[in-house]
Amino acid sequence: MDEKARSGWMKRLAGKAIAIIGAGGIGDALAQRFVSEGADVLLGDRDSAAARAGAQRAGSNCSAMSVNAADEDSVAAFFGWAREMWGGLDGAHLNFADFSAAHPDQDLLTLSVDAFDRQGDTNIRGTFLCARAAVPLLLDRGGGTMLITGSGAAAKPDKSGFGYGMSKAAGNVLMRHIAYRYGAQGVRANVIQCGMVLHERLLANARPDFAERALAGQVCKTRVTRPEDVAAMSAMLMSDEGATISGQVIAIDGGSTMRL
Template sequence: MRGLRDKIGIVAGGGRGIGAATARRLAEEGAAVVIGDIMADWAEEIAAAIRESGGRAIGVRLDGTSAESQAAIVATASREFGGLDFYHTNLAGGTDGDVDALNCAVDVLETSFAINAKSHFLATQAALPLLLARGGGAMIYTSSGAASGGAPWQVAYPMAKNAIHALARHVASRWGKEGIRANVICPGLVLTEAVKQHLTAEYVERGLKAVPHRRLGQPEDIAAMVAFLASDDGIWINGQVYHVNGGAQMRD
């Protein structure tokens, strides 16, 4: 990708799965990366592997639902590497007990919104001042195909993920003239460690049959889109939602 070398970025939720693959890809492209995760040892493990390969990365603990923790990771990027050019906010979770609207408990809804929407809002509040001071930069949000999939078995997670789309479009329209780009990626069924651990082989097989492609997604597929949107190759893209799903959902 053009224009990623020597850029400085944050990957939230970078200890495993999509976030870890993204941190590795960005480092391979020459960016310096701060990896944040609620599991600090995971974040440092990925950062150490990147450093061993000749890249620049550090790992820190990040509680994405805490404004203080979000401010701290942004301050770390500034202190350790000298600024901030992009933030990939990639947190997700809180799906236990998330069922249909008549049976989903309010506390489940609130937990889902804290992890899947509030965390992205707080990341935006923490990162934007540095991006603006830099003369521009990119906010890249991970949503989900669940936001538009219309699943009958789940309500809170799709609602919360939809909120990210509104946030990104707000950021793009409000600060686009000041050099800020804000875009969303909606992954399809991606075979991360968590997916392999929690989904049955039957579910994965059913997912593959539903996709007009030879395989299901890999974390590296999403990492490639993040790298594109963070790079100068994606500089004229703003306020968009990209579905990276092997064709599982075909949308305008």
């Protein structure tokens, strides 16, 4: 690809305003990719320090804000900032989750109700609240893109961790509703379904053979998925190149899940 063509490709998001909720491995990669392609970005996280660090790494076109996805007032303030600054949004990527019930020893009979509710409060209520606040801002700009980071746990059976899978499956249902209900008004919605995604913080706290074990669970043996892989797919879907892709669960998981 010549330099002129590459330059055009790398600015696919020029003039777009995009909000991300959920900093850290994938969230930071999303912010960096969006900024590199020309977008203005608002990165939010319950951990304000994590949001600020991610925004600093992304560059001057990325702002940071504290947001608790499960708190309606906090979500309203976050998206209210986007409306005040940009008059709306061209894209939103909901990239957060509570993993507290995704424990290898917890099944239907051992998972506590408190742990189940805590996970649902973030993964179901939080996704609902953020989507409900973001869609009007997409409509204000004449349409846009809603993305949700999903999980292979929603697509395959497991002896444990079913509470997490249930909560992430709810995001798939919400995504299809948004795509179907608001498609005629220019809104596209998709889920990027992840398997194991390796990033520095995860590897720093994992057992030495973690990456090898993660690779063993994939069909594709090239390498384990990285945050940058998810960001590349998200950037394409946010751009005009994704103009006819909507209502889909798109797996970025090395083939660990397969379906028609």
